[in-house]
Amino acid sequence: MQVYCSKQHTNLDSNRFCTTCGEPLPLAVGQIVNQRYQIISQLGQGGFGRTYLAEDKQKANQVCVLKEFAPQVQAQQDLLKAKELFEREANVLKKLQHSQIPQFHASLQVQIGSKDFFFLVQDYIEGDNYCQLLEQRQAKGQTFTEEEIILLLQQILPVLSYIHSKDVVHRDISPDNLIWRRSDHLPVLIDFGGVKQLPASQGFWFTKLAVNHTLLGKKGYAPEEQIRQGKVFLSSDLYSLAVTILVLLTGKEPQKLYDSYQGLWYWGKEIKVSPKLESVLKKMLAYKPSDRYQTAEQVLKELPSPAVTKPGNPYITKLKTQIVSPGQKRANAIVSRIHQRTQAVSRTLPLPMWLRPFAVSMLGTAIVGLTVAGTLAAVNAVVRGITSITIPSISLPTIPSLPNPLAQPVSNKGNGDVLARRQELEISEAFFIRMVDALFYSQKPEMQGRTITSKSEDKALRDEWLRIGDDLLDKLEQAELSPAARRKMGSYSQKDYERWRLQARTGKLGDYTMSQLNKETNQKFAELFPGKQQEKQNQQTYGQIWYAIAADKVSKIQSNN
Structure with a gap:
């Protein structure tokens, strides 16, 4: 049987490398690696080898990811160095135990044919990466909203804080290395890389922060010190994350958002965000590493609230009150908490945008009603300190019944x-x-x-x-x-x-x-x-x-x- 490399060179199926160009050839569907992992399909391909979806036959057919490391080198010293760096990478991945990072299971050294191959085994994350999500939006003429972006930052920055605390820098943050996990709708940071390889004459890529000779990173996403000098800092990841955010906001690649001649981003032209978010992103994107935020926690502290980034957003309903009293601050605090709850629900409701304000309004009204009914004493205490409270009447249009608990489903079809x-x-x-x-x-x-x-x-x-x-x-x-x-x-x-x-x-x-x-x-x-x-x-x-x-x-x- 014959197999073909990506350049369509013909090879025998017993070959693991193309005899013409040296490219690693894919493992066959159904092939079992290490008498345990059965190949289901190929997921992707990079400079170090391929990534496969596999079934773990020893764990009730649990699905996992096999990352193959197949360096195209022949010299014995290069192969020994490759193995050393592979083991170093595996040791780094073993340290990372976070719910938003694919769990590392094992590193394997397997002989296939006459050669040794290395594999990393990790969790398979079910979901779309943010590059795919952006493409889906662009097909409808949309991109990510500022509110969604701030939520994404709030969810992914703690992950960076965690890996940085382990002296690990990702170095390759981009939309395709963030997956929106379907099970809980959280972003997952993937592709810590196995060990990625440059041409043998240039050495290898690896992850440990202590070693600064790293050149991994996508052009446009990685900062200058990483691309040109091979140096990496904690703030290098923050830079790449900020570029990722700009791409999701605008739907344009970094090269379209940056004037490389003048070293300026197109703020106010291609990039239009609220002043506060712009200030945060500018600091993340500073040319000098020393001018950026130095930790992910610093970014989190200065992020604007998603609820206030777009005060004129027609899809977010705000419960407004007019209060004139000595107890105004206390009443405002209660209303503010109600508002925050409704905003949180608004962000999580998977409804068409035009349905969200009604759902939030109904929920806000329900919360107010329950608060009055269930905590009458507390309400009376507030009312005693307030001269007058005027709540504008809310007139809801007729809308489809929503799933419980926002509304009771009706039985008549229509x-x-x-x-x-x-x-x-x-x-x-x-x-x-x-x-x-x-x-x-x-x-x-x-x-x-x-x-x-x-x-x-x-x-x-x-x-x-x-x-x-x-x-x-x-x-x-x-x-x-x-x-x-x-x-x-x-x-x-x-x-x-x-x-x-x-x-x-x-x-x-x-x-x-x-x-x-x-x-x-x-x-x-x-x-x-x-x-x-x-x-x-x-x-x-x-x-x-x-x-x-x-x-x-x-x-x-x-x-x-």
Whole structure:
């Protein structure tokens, strides 16, 4: 059997390196490494080798990541140095025990053919990286909002603080090395690198802070001292994180945001943020390392609050009161706490933007009501110190019922209970909204780049969005998917398909073949969505439904065997 490198040179399948260019050749799907890790698919490729998705056969088929280290060197001293640096990298990774860093499991030295290969085994993180998330937004004419960016900083800076406390600098922070984990919606810092290798004449890349001869880093994201001098400091990571933030805010690569001739960022032109956030980012991006923040904690202390970065944001409802009394400060504090709670809920609600203000308003009203009912004595104490309290009446428009506890779902099918139906079917909110958005904008391409607001003039658009959502739920009910398949929609990926293929090849599905699976799934998909066969290639929308249908078929076959 013949295999090919990325340059399409022909090789025997027994080769581990291309005989023409020396490039490491991929491990075959189904191959078992170290009598334990079975290759499911290839995830990526870098200068040090490839990254694979694998099943750990000793841990109930738990999925993990294998990072291969295959340096293209021949001299014995270079191979010994490679092994030394690989072991040093593994020792660093063993120290990192943080919930937002993939857990390190093992380092392996495996002989494949006549050569030794090194692997690192780590957790597999289910989710999209921020580069993919940005691409999804840009397809709709959007980028990340300032509020989202500040939340991201608040969530990832403690991770940097942790690794820096271990004398480790990441040196390669960028949108594709941050993953939005689906299980808890937190950013995860990945790719500490295994050991990455430069051409043999230039030495190797490694991680330890104590060794300053590091050249790892993406152009545009890494600071000058790292790219040009090979030096690295704690503030080098802060610089790269700030560049990452600018890219997510603007949707443009660093080269489009920076005047390399004058050494200036395009503030106020390409980069438009609130003055306080601009001040923080400028200090993170200072040319001299000594002029930057020296620790992640310093950045956290000076970050603006997400709730006040955009005072005119129409998607955030603020509960306002007019108070004239000696007890004004105390009452303001109570209202402020209520406001902070509603803001926090607003940030976490996976709802269309035009629904968030209503949800927050309803929650704010509920909190006020519960506070009055449940803590009457405390309220009376406040009222006694206040001359007058005037709370403006809140008139809510008619909106769809929201999932509990914000509202009780209604039983009658229609536009008024789309979100309740979604909840009853146990379909991921994030997937459902993404799917309906895609359908809405495909039917109304002239609306691309325009967000539906909660204003009265957008009522017809909101009704249309809800109608599309209702039709989608009809289709998903007709599909008669299992609850497990419906729940997983939004998180299916190519690794699921590769697992099914491996099961078919190893006889775990009996005589059932992948050809049969594809044929039957395509047939059912076509019945539900006639004329949409091409759209199933989109793994963010229709593809998730295709996977769900296939998953149920595989489960049925397994239960019959």
